[in-house]
Amino acid sequence: MLLSKMKEGQTGIIVHVGGNGALRRRILEMGLTKGTKIYVEKYAPLKDPLELIIKGYHLSLRVEEAANITVDKLNIVD
Amino acid sequence: MHKKSITIALAGNPNSGKTTIFNNITGTRQKVGNWPGVTVEKKEGSVSKYGHDLKIIDLPGTYSLTPFSIEEIVARDFVIEESPDVVIDIIDASNLERSLYLATQLRELDCKVLFALNMADLATSRGTKIDADKLSELLDVPVVFTIGNKNTGIDSLLKAAIKLAGSKSKISQKRKVKYSNDIENSISKLQIFIEEHIEQTLPYNTRWTTIKLLENDKIVREHIRQKTGNKSLKIFREVETHRKHLLDRFDDDPEIVMTDERYGFIAGIIKEVVTKSKKRRIDTSRNVDLVLTNRFVGFPIFILFIWIMFQTTFVVGSYPMEWLDSGVNWLSTILETSLPDSLFKELLLNGIIAGVGSVIIFLPNILILFLFIAIFEDTGYMARAAFLMDKIMHLIGLHGKSFIPMLMGFGCSVPAIMATRTLESNKDRILTILITPFMSCSAKLPIYILLAGTFFSARAGTVIFLIYITGIILSIITGRLFRSTLFKGADAPFVMELPPYRVPMIKSLIIHMWDRSKMFLKKMGGIILVGSVIVWMLTAFPRNINYSMDYNEEINKINASFTEKQKKAAITKLKLAEQAEKAEKSFMGSIGKAIAPVFAPIGVDWRGSVALLTGFVAKEIVVSTLGILYAAEVTDEPDALKNALLSSEMTSLSALSLMIFVLLYLPCVATIATIRRETGSLKWTLFCIVYSTSIAWAAAFCVYQGGKILGLT
Numbered sequence: 001m002l003l004s005k006m007k008e009g010q011t012g013i014i015v016h017v018g019g020n021g022a023l024r025r026r027i028l029e030m031g032l033t034k035g036t037k038i039y040v041e042k043y044a045p046l047k048d049p050l051e052l053i054i055k056g057y058h059l060s061l062r063v064e065e066a067a068n069i070t071v072d073k074l075n076i077v078d
Numbered sequence: 079m080h081k082k083s084i085t086i087a088l089a090g091n092p093n094s095g096k097t098t099i100f101n102n103i104t105g106t107r108q109k110v111g112n113w114p115g116v117t118v119e120k121k122e123g124s125v126s127k128y129g130h131d132l133k134i135i136d137l138p139g140t141y142s143l144t145p146f147s148i149e150e151i152v153a154r155d156f157v158i159e160e161s162p163d164v165v166i167d168i169i170d171a172s173n174l175e176r177s178l179y180l181a182t183q184l185r186e187l188d189c190k191v192l193f194a195l196n197m198a199d200l201a202t203s204r205g206t207k208i209d210a211d212k213l214s215e216l217l218d219v220p221v222v223f224t225i226g227n228k229n230t231g232i233d234s235l236l237k238a239a240i241k242l243a244g245s246k247s248k249i250s251q252k253r254k255v256k257y258s259n260d261i262e263n264s265i266s267k268l269q270i271f272i273e274e275h276i277e278q279t280l281p282y283n284t285r286w287t288t289i290k291l292l293e294n295d296k297i298v299r300e301h302i303r304q305k306t307g308n309k310s311l312k313i314f315r316e317v318e319t320h321r322k323h324l325l326d327r328f329d330d331d332p333e334i335v336m337t338d339e340r341y342g343f344i345a346g347i348i349k350e351v352v353t354k355s356k357k358r359r360i361d362t363s364r365n366v367d368l369v370l371t372n373r374f375v376g377f378p379i380f381i382l383f384i385w386i387m388f389q390t391t392f393v394v395g396s397y398p399m400e401w402l403d404s405g406v407n408w409l410s411t412i413l414e415t416s417l418p419d420s421l422f423k424e425l426l427l428n429g430i431i432a433g434v435g436s437v438i439i440f441l442p443n444i445l446i447l448f449l450f451i452a453i454f455e456d457t458g459y460m461a462r463a464a465f466l467m468d469k470i471m472h473l474i475g476l477h478g479k480s481f482i483p484m485l486m487g488f489g490c491s492v493p494a495i496m497a498t499r500t501l502e503s504n505k506d507r508i509l510t511i512l513i514t515p516f517m518s519c520s521a522k523l524p525i526y527i528l529l530a531g532t533f534f535s536a537r538a539g540t541v542i543f544l545i546y547i548t549g550i551i552l553s554i555i556t557g558r559l560f561r562s563t564l565f566k567g568a569d570a571p572f573v574m575e576l577p578p579y580r581v582p583m584i585k586s587l588i589i590h591m592w593d594r595s596k597m598f599l600k601k602m603g604g605i606i607l608v609g610s611v612i613v614w615m616l617t618a619f620p621r622n623i624n625y626s627m628d629y630n631e632e633i634n635k636i637n638a639s640f641t642e643k644q645k646k647a648a649i650t651k652l653k654l655a656e657q658a659e660k661a662e663k664s665f666m667g668s669i670g671k672a673i674a675p676v677f678a679p680i681g682v683d684w685r686g687s688v689a690l691l692t693g694f695v696a697k698e699i700v701v702s703t704l705g706i707l708y709a710a711e712v713t714d715e716p717d718a719l720k721n722a723l724l725s726s727e728m729t730s731l732s733a734l735s736l737m738i739f740v741l742l743y744l745p746c747v748a749t750i751a752t753i754r755r756e757t758g759s760l761k762w763t764l765f766c767i768v769y770s771t772s773i774a775w776a777a778a779f780c781v782y783q784g785g786k787i788l789g790l791t
Contacts, residue, residue, distance in 0.1 A: 028334060030141060062472070
């Protein structure tokens with residue numbers, strides 16, 4: 001599923017990062033690489049952007065940017 | 079004994095505590111400027127320690143050395159062009175995995191790298207233990223533990239840096255990122271090809287150059303083109319073959335695969351050096367954030383913080399502002415009485431002191447405002463403000479971080495425009511700078527109070543509120559318009575770290591605040607000085623005015639005839655009339671009359687034109703110019719100017735039109751100087767002047783002519 005469709009408190013594993021060149025590379029360089037576990041911490045009060053926890057730090061992305069990222073949802077409660 | 083000098087560059091991620099360490103090393107002996115050609119802050123400092131002169135350069139905080147942003151280009155260029163003796167990579171220990179990305183990139187460059195493992199105490203308390211010896215061994219890099227905000231480990235860091243700078247050993251080629259076989263094959267083949275085809279040595283090591291070429295790095299390609307001329311084509315063709323081969327092999331661009339593999343390499347290191355305890359701990363920062371960015375209370379708290387910032391800036395700031403103001407007045411009174419009458423005295427009093435004095439009184443406001451910004455930035459709240467506001471700002475085509483500068487524009491455009499430095503994308507920065515002047519600054523308020531108070535008495539508050547709203551609406555329209563025309567293309571990605579909340583260090587806050595205020599004083603002082611001298615000259619010349627009557631003789635007549643009480647009033651009246659006539663017949667008056675036809679369609683007469691022209695120096699001056707031209711004493715009798723305005727040809731409609739014009743027209747000279755500085759471009763500065771003035775005229779025209787058609791007066 002797309003990262004932008006994930007709900008608060010859900011965990012997933014990154015399968016694929018799409019999107020155009022510069023944005024895609026930027027996302028990867030921030031550590032959102034294939035196989036990385038991500039946790040959706042929360043959405044901003046206006047539902048955009050969203051906050052993730054990856055590799056032990058907090059990162060925010062716009063929903064439209066998160067729509068480039070495909071994840072496997074994990075059914076664990078974290 | 080001659081001391082050996084060593085250049086040390088500090089690299090690291092944003093929020094890694096790099097600035098704190100820099101401040102701890104250099105103290106207040108810092109030089110703040112810009113990197114050549116760009117508006118990225120450059121900080122330098124020097125200290126003498128352990129028998130060496132150490133020159134410390136604070137590189138911009140970056141997550142990688144891929145040249146996407148100005149900061150990254152600046153940081154990378156410094157390391158490869160200036161080749162500092164040592165690069166200290168400051169690594170946030172609680173963020174080791176991501177920090178190592180920059181570290182691996184630094185390792186690939188041929189420079190002597192040293193890791194400062196910062197804030198390891200925090201990481202330990204969160205249950206992460208790092209085996210520094212192992213890390214040092216695996217990457218073949220010296221590692222030093224530091225705790226920036228407690229000033230520990232700094233001495234051993236410097237000692238290690240000096241030792242590393244002095245070590246003769248060649249930089250080891252091992253322990254760098256090993257890519258997968260296919261990529262390593264391409265690298266070594268291409269490396270041999272390049273070495274065969276380029277006789278002259280490349281400025282940087284060939285492996286790095288080869289990797290960058292495979293990654294399609296635009297800047298390195300350009301360097302190769304310049305260095306090798308025609309041969310570059312041959313090299314690029316070979317690079318293309320390898321890139322294509324890798325693309326086929328991995329079904330993805332080589333740069334993407336290599337980014338992936340670097341993180342893979344890092345994951346391997348992490349596995350060996352980090353031990354995490356399973357015990358759950360309370361994450362204070364996370365809990366604080368659950369409140370501050372909460373769905374329901376997040377915005378109210380944000381508004382409260384902003385409100386406090388404004389109140390403190392303008393209410394608390396008004397006290398020292400008054401002291402400074404009376405200081406300036408005191409100085410001019412002293413000079414007034416002690417200096418003999420001369421042209422120089424007039425220049426000094428009415429030109430320099432009046433002009434510079436009118437700007438220096440903003441210093442307290444600016445200090446306070448920057449203190450708040452520093453607090454927001456150092457605590458980590460600034461990122462949350464952007465997180466909260468991004469949705470709204472994105473509608474105008476801007477980044478969430480643009481909100482703060484725009485909001486500050488209601489106070490003063492100068493610090494507001496300087497605050498756009500927090501924006502990473504140049505596009506966002508320029509767009510924000512262009513629309514910030516539409517946020518009605520506090521210096522314009524006295525003008526609204528005078529005009530609205532005079533012509534709209536009971537409804538003055540509503541009118542002023544509507545003026546502010548007009549500014550906001552026009553800034554939104556401008557933002558959207560420019561975004562779809564001048565600044566076309568994808569918005570800057572919002573990918574932004576939300577760093578853990580931290581208690582700010584007083585020392586950092588003060589350095590932060592003072593650096594920026596100093597810049598305001600230095601640069602603005604110069605331009606304001608020139609600007610006010612020019613305006614003074616225009617109002618003070620020509621000297622030989624043909625007055626309509628001989629004021630001195632009239633005054634003498636009055637002195638001879640009237641009673642004491644009548645005398646005083648009559649003389650004041652005559653003196654004001656003389657001043658008004660002098661202003662009318664000065665160059666400024668002539669210019670005002672000459673351009674009056676331009677302002678006629680918006681209902682502004684020559685007096686208004688002159689007032690608007692003098693408003694170029696500082697908006698507050700508009701009121702005092704009107705005072706002079708309408709021969710009314712502004713300070714002693716507040717109603718005198720009101721009455722004068724009411725009995726003039728000015729109507730409430732033309733007053734409204736004038737207010738709209740004041741809201742939108744060209745910013746004051748200090749703001750223009752700041753725009754010039756922060757955009758680094760004369761073109762954008764002129765564009766801003768022309769655009770704002772045209773919009774102002776068009777809007778005022780619509781108000782005045784529209785109002786006339788509707789039969790309003």
